[in-house]
Amino acid sequence: MKTQIVQVASITPPKPVLKWAGGKQQMLDILLPNAPKKYNKYIEPFFGGGALFFALLPEKAIIADSNPEIINLYRCLSENVEDVISILKTMPYSKEDYYEIRATNPDTLTPMQQAARTIYLNKTCFNGLYRVNKKGQFNVPFGKQKNPNYCDEQNLRAASEALKNAEIVLGDYKDVLGRYAELGDLIFLDPPYLPISEYADFKRYTKEQFYEEDHHELAQEVKRLHELGCHVLLTNSNHPLVYELYDEFKISVYPTRRSINSKGSKRKGEDVLVKVEPKKQIFVVPEKIQLSPQVSLYPSTRYMGSKQNLLEYILGVAEQFKFETVLDLFSGSGVVSYLFKAHNKQVISNDYMAFSACITKALVENNNTTLNERDLAILLDTNVLTDNLVSETFKGLYFEDEDNQFIDIIRTNLSRLRDQYKRALAQASLVRACLKKRPRGIFTYTGYRYDDGRRDLTLSLKEQFLEAVEQMNLAVFDNGKANKSRHGDAMECKQKADLVYMDPPYFSPLSDNEYVRRYHFVEGLVRDWKGVEMQWHTKTKKFKSYPTPFSSRNGAYEAFDILFKRYKDSILIVSYSSNSLPTKDEMIGLMTKYKENVEVVAVDHRYSFGNQGHKVEDNNNLVKEYLFVGY
Structure with a gap:
């Protein structure tokens, strides 16, 4: 599976196109901090108003809903927003006009006209609700608004740009997740809320109801996603059944306001957020990551093997893990130690060369x-x-x-x-x-x-x-941490850290x-x-x-085995070259003795990355830098 770091598109974040009963606009300050920084693609199968999607602006997304009118709307906005805008501009606003448009059979309209009608009715009806009679006809009364803005051209165009990065799917949530969900995806689930009696008819802009047994099925699906290795955020009301269904996951409670009750005293409520971390650690191959501006102030050196040109990718690998302390076991030029210091980690820097330790003493341990x-x-x-x-x-x-x-x-x-x-x-x-x-x-x-x-x-x-x-x-700068520079043999270093980075001397019969x-x-x-x-x-x-044990093949092999065992409880990132020994396969074998998961990121001389073996080997470059990642 090809993975990527999701990047924010360079457009103005739009507001949701539809007014949404139970929409998540008011929970964005809660949802956004709980969303992972990196994921493969975004999936929202109960899309509705899509507040979180429009706030995140994912580069790759699957958005879905079971309501064909909603899906038609978003497809039309994605494909031809100008036609929708043109039609909306011709639609008059009055009580009489509202009921005439409401009475129009959608089947007699073009897809663009249907999309414009959906927006118009949503923006001018009572509280943006969706309700149908026994014949399936929309029957929400007129909203009596003085000046509804149902043709916000700028926002519609911004929404159109965001939607171009999404595959828009009509379907049941289980079918959508079964078809599209993969390791590393972010899934946002905003189903019809509990209790059923209060929310079944109008919680979501959908013709289908969601009963208690449906919530049990949804919980089973969430557990499947957890096992698959997905990030999941799920919202619901603060109801006892939610705690029963999701007791193994983190549940947080937040006060919210309901917009669906005509009595103001009943509009207050409590929503819960269920946060599900992936059971499997997700490793995303880094393509590019923004470094702190402080890193650029590090004085360049002509040090053999310096990782100056790999910093964006080393950080891209490291930031996929939670860690506060870093041990740079073979600091060399000191630039990697400085990188982690600049990104607010506590750094222990070590090297057997006195001049290397001197540099990190001056710029890593020294804060002021x-x-x-x-x-x-x-x-x-x-x-x-x-x-x-x-x-x-x-x-x-x-x-x-x-x-x-x-x-x-x-x-x-x-x-x-x-x-x-x-x-x-x-x-x-x-x-x-x-x-x-x-x-x-x-x-x-x-x-x-x-x-x-x-x-x-x-x-x-x-x-x-x-x-x-x-x-x-x-x-020189202070990152507020007690950083340390150590001059000594890596094989005798007993320091511990959450993450250990190793860039040892490369043994090669060629040099x-x-x-x-x-x-x-x-x-x-x-x-x-x-x-x-x-x-x-x-x-x-x-x-x-x-x-140094790294002056021979056997010595290097034994040294790696000792170090991997010593730091088996830490995240390991090891830089090594493709023309050095141990070989790539031998290194993987050594690391897998002590780490459950091992990934290999290969870097050619142009510093492009890939972790899929066939892509690495097909590259014509003779020498590559490997990052072995153990976790």
């Missing part, structure tokens, strides 16, 4: 601190005695002498900043300056043989640093995954080259890489 002019004056103070570690060790390798000397000055002055977040911001800014100043942003080679003349390479390291400080300061080899210089910079084993014989003056 920035570097000011006084701090910069301290950092840029040249009247200090440096150890010349960078100037001497890396002379002629990566940067000019002046740039190396600048790094040594910043290193020396860092200890003069007493605040831990100021130091983290300064170090993170220096790391970013070094990465941007290097062609390709890595330290696996010496010299400037990849110099392409871009601006980043023409700036001095000091200029890069000052620009980085400005961007880092702009990116290495040694982040230390690529970033040894900035890693050493943050560590101040303490606690590392320098390999002085190498041209790049790198230090020995940290041990």
Whole structure:
């Protein structure tokens, strides 16, 4: 089944076309917050006035009713609203005109004329009711309104646009739900209310009555939809039978006003909302999701494997679940941690690379601190005695002498900043300056043989640093959560969270995954080259890489098994590549040992998504990014 995120159409939300006895316009402030943010399609089989449909404006919908006059009306509005408007404009309003139009046999009219007559009678009769005599003829009396607006052209056109996204069906609710309801759909049920004696004749704009046994059948259908994996919202009166039929679901009571009783004292009532969550967790393949504007302030990096271009889809997957805390176990560039912080989650960020942990210390854990002019004056103070570690060790390798000397000055002055977040911001800014100043942003080679003349390479390291400080300061914000940056081995991390995101080093026989080899210089910079084993014989003056289980196939397999078991009670989202090992099928096998549901979202180099295997494999791209989702 192809799924989608339902998006709101870019039209003005219309009001219901019909005045509706028992309509849900007055309950929209209750219904809308209870509707899920994401669903596959919207189905309303007791459509009537369609207040919720017109408020939601779903991109895909099935709307149905058993009354052919109602269905004819909505089909005509969808297909040719201008004809309906033209006919309504010719229809005069008076008591005599009303009874003459009411007496007209609908079978003698065209579909458009029937649609106009339905609107006219609804807007000009008493309280918008529907009642027929034994011959099936409409017999509601004249409403005595002074100036009824039965031809609201703007609203009719807006309704027409909304209806174009719906399949309009004439039929019994059970037939409609049996034919159309699928996993992930949102079903809104507004049946004739209980008690039967009060509402059977006129609760709905329908010629058919709804008895107590019908409510029992409806309850069985709701339970079927629950098992199927649908979201269901059901309204009814505050009647004991409702509690009996839906006792396993959430029931809320709300005061409402009835418009169907001539006595004002009897117009007050209580409606209930039955909210049914799907029994099966629904997974919707993300196509696009709007990010918080705060995310765009994150300073870009040239970090290998950064998920900067996948953020909309990572968030699209994550937001399908209820969670408050996130553990980003292999934070890397830190952009995913920052993403979740920007979307008001409490974030625990972890990485075995010190420079990665430094970045998240500055921008994820830090909520308020920035570097000011006084701090910069301290950092840029040249009247200090440096150890010349960078100037001497890396002379002629990566940067000019002046740039190396600048790094040594910043290193020396860092200890003069007493605040831990100021130091983290300064170090993170220096790391970013070094990465941007290097062609390709890595330290696996010496010299400037990849110099392409871009601006980043023409700036001095000091200029890069000052620009980085400005961007880092702009990116600092407080999401009101106690976020944490951890520097340590993921395999030893014991932190817990509702959702765990993993973007580990990818093991592949085609390439290495040694982040230390690529970033040894900035890693050493943050560590101040303490606690590392320098390999002085190498041209790049790198230090020995940290041990990681992800450097071999067996090690990666065992590591994933350990991590999946450790976080079996959390929602899991794992980024991995199609040319890496374990394979996709092996990863699914590993995850299904600990998670009941596993989904795979594949991303090609154009970042388009699909979770259906045949569509993934038919894609001509050689390498894809996978998001494995376990829940």
